[in-house]
Amino acid sequence: MTRARPWSNTFSATGSVWSEIWPQLLAAGEFGSGSAIFEEQLNLLEKAGVFTALVPEEYGGFEMEGPAALAVIEDLAYINGTLGWTACVGVAGGLFSFELPPAGAHEIWSDSNPLISYAGANSGTLTPSGDGFTLSGSWDMASGVTHASWVALGCTVEGGHPAATAVALVHRSECRLGPPWVPVGLAGASTAPVSIDAVPVPRQRITFDVTDEQNSHTRRRYRFLIPSAMGAVSLGIGFACLDSLASRQVRPDAEQMKHQLLGHSYAQLLAARSFLHEATADVWRRASRGQASELEPNARQRLAATHAAHVANQVADAASRLGGMAAITQGTSTSERWLEARTITANITVGDLYYRVYGGVAADGRAPLSWP
Numbered sequence: 611m612t613r614a615r616p617w618s619n620t621f622s623a624t625g626s627v628w629s630e631i632w633p634q635l636l637a638a639g640e641f642g643s644g645s646a647i648f649e650e651q652l653n654l655l656e657k658a659g660v661f662t663a664l665v666p667e668e669y670g671g672f673e674m675e676g677p678a679a680l681a682v683i684e685d686l687a688y689i690n691g692t693l694g695w696t697a698c699v700g701v702a703g704g705l706f707s708f709e710l711p712p713a714g715a716h717e718i719w720s721d722s723n724p725l726i727s728y729a730g731a732n733s734g735t736l737t738p739s740g741d742g743f744t745l746s747g748s749w750d751m752a753s754g755v756t757h758a759s760w761v762a763l764g765c766t767v768e769g770g771h772p773a774a775t776a777v778a779l780v781h782r783s784e785c786r787l788g789p790p791w792v793p794v795g796l797a798g799a800s801t802a803p804v805s806i807d808a809v810p811v812p813r814q815r816i817t818f819d820v821t822d823e824q825n826s827h828t829r830r831r832y833r834f835l836i837p838s839a840m841g842a843v844s845l846g847i848g849f850a851c852l853d854s855l856a857s858r859q860v861r862p863d864a865e866q867m868k869h870q871l872l873g874h875s876y877a878q879l880l881a882a883r884s885f886l887h888e889a890t891a892d893v894w895r896r897a898s899r900g901q902a903s904e905l906e907p908n909a910r911q912r913l914a915a916t917h918a919a920h921v922a923n924q925v926a927d928a929a930s931r932l933g934g935m936a937a938i939t940q941g942t943s944t945s946e947r948w949l950e951a952r953t954i955t956a957n958i959t960v961g962d963l964y965y966r967v968y969g970g971v972a973a974d975g976r977a978p979l980s981w982p
Contacts, residue, residue: 631654631655631657631658632685634654635651635654635686635689635693636689651693652696652725652757655686655693655696655697655700656723656725657723659671659672659723660682660686660697660700660701660723661697661700661701661703661704661723661724661725661726662704662719662723663678663679663682663701663704664676664679664701664704664705664707664832664835665704665707665719666707666708666715669707669715669716669718669719669720670719670720670721670723671704671707671719675891675894676832676835676838676890676891676894677887677890677891677894679701679835679839680835680838680839680841680842680886680887680890681842681887682697682701683697683698683701683839683842683843683846684842684843684845684846684849684883685846686846687842687843687844687845687846687847687850688846688847688849688850689846689850691795691796691843691846691847691946691947691950691951692796692797692798692799692950694842694843694846694847695753695754695796695799695843695954696725696754696757696799696800697843698839698840698842698843699725699726699727699728699753699754699758699799700725700726700754701839702728702835702836702839703724703725703726703727703728703758703760703762704719704726705832705833705835705836706726706762706777706779706817707719708832709777709817709832710779710814710815710816710817711813711814713814714779714812714814714815714816717814717815718760718779718815722759724758724759724760725754725757725758725759725760726758726759726760726761726762726779727752727753727754727755727757727758727760727761727762727782728752728753728761728762728777728836729749729750729751729752729755729761729762729763729764729804730764730777731749731750731764732764732765732766732775733747733748733749733750733763733764733765734746734747734748734749734763734764734765734766734778734806735747735765735766735768736765736766736767736768736776736778736811736816737768737769738768738769738771739810741812741813742810742811742812742813743778743810743811743813743816744808744809744810744811745763745765745778745780745806745808745809745811746806746807746808746809747763747765747805747806748803748804748805749763749764749803749804749805750803751791751801751802751803752801752802752803752804753799753800753801754799754800754801755782755785755787755800755801755802755804756787756790756800756802757800758782758800759781759782760779760780760781760782761779761780761781761782761785761804762777762778762779763777763778763779763780763804763806764776764777765777765778767818771818772818773818773819774819775818775819776816776817776818776819777816777817777819778811778815778816779811779815779816780806780809780811780815784806784809785804785805785806786804786805786806787802787803787804788802788803788804788805789802789803790802791803793953794949794952794953795946795948795949795950795951795952795953795954796950796953796954832894832897834890834893834897834908834911834912835890835894836959837911837912837915837916837959837960838886838889838890838911838914838915840915840919840954840957840959840960841882841886841914841915841916841917841918841919841960842886842918843954844918844919844921844922844923844951844954844955844960845879845882845883845886845918845922847922847926847947847950847951847954848875848879848921848922848923848925848926848951849879850943850947851925851926851929851930851944851947851948851951852872852875852876852879852925852929854929854943854944854947855868855871855872855929855932855944856872860932864932867932868932871928871929871932875925875928875929878921878924878925879921879922879925882914882917882918882921882922883918885914885917885918886914886915886917886918888914889907889910889911889913889914889915890911890914890915892907892910892911893907893908893911905971905975905976905977906971909964909967909968909971909977910968912964912967912968913964913965913967913968915959915960915964916960916961916962916964916965917965918960919951919954919955919957919960920955920960920962922951922954923951923952923954923955925951926947926948926950926951926952927948927951927952929944929948930944930945930948966978
């Protein structure tokens with residue numbers, strides 16, 4: 611049985627329906643990350659309203675603060691990385707409730723708790739058609755798409771519209787899905803290519819990235835939470851690795867090594883967690899107040915998300931090495947968590963380059979690279 615962590619437990623301590631769902635998720639056990647999330651777990655997450663954690667109350671959501679939502683994602687990733695990743699995708703999808711016109715947000719969220727997949731690359735073309743638009747294109751990767759009800763797709767805008775790019779939300783039934791992506795870790799995250807051809811999209815389901823820099827920032831100001839959510843998944847996996855190691859018997863001559871590794875690794879993870887929550891809370895407050903985007907706080911928040919993912923990966927690797935052959939045997943919880951942690955660091959959203967980005971900001975006051 612997975613044991614609780616005293617420094618988190620946000621999910622289980624909310625005092626709402628979530629506290630009822632938590633024991634059921636635990637009872638489901640640590641289902642293997644190599645298999646798809648079962649319908650039972652998805653139904654529990656939807657029933658609990660996890661995918662509407664950030665959605666405003668007027669649309670039926672919980673309207674949580676960003677850092678609190680990170681703790682929920684971390685708790686779920688502690689049970690299983692794929693479960694946490696699916697929660698990450700669903701929570702992040704709720705961010706579009708801040709960007710869409712009210713009619714579009716009501717259409718999507720008012721009577722359901724949908725999971726929204728997101729393919730952020732501008733790989734589609736949005737073309738004016740009557741009072742709305744049509745969307746065509748192909749996207750290499752949309753995480754969570756086979757579980758999703760809606761898909762948010764990045765695109766360029768044709769026809770002289772003042773916005774150069776946009777994100778359009780379409781129902782998953784209007785998408786053609788390619789063969790699922792099967793990574794070595796988080797294999798149940800239901801990621802697949804997406805393509806559509808001339809699908810009508812009403813204006814109310816489109817969020818335009820307008821050309822005016824400040825106006826664009828105001829509409830998109832909460833998307834920064836996406837890398838933080840990925841970092842939270844990594845932290846949950848890292849803490850699960852360490853708690854598993856703490857309860858594992860080792861040879862008497864390795865006991866002191868185990869204690870040293872545990873103390874050092876818990877310190878690393880707890881520090882990374884504090885950094886992530888502090889940096890995220892700072893940028894969340896700025897966004898909530900409608901303040902202009904500033905380079906250093908934004909770069910620091912991205913650094914914190916990247917650092918959380920990479921520290922968790924280092925901790926999982928160290929725990930795996932101490933566990934010996936048993937820890938790298940296929941199908942064991944330690945090996946699966948190690949692969950999950952490593953898989954997240956391969957995502958460009960929390961890629962190693964963000965150490966260099968923040969280094970450039972600290973040294974020269976400017977970002978040396980464009981930010982993917």
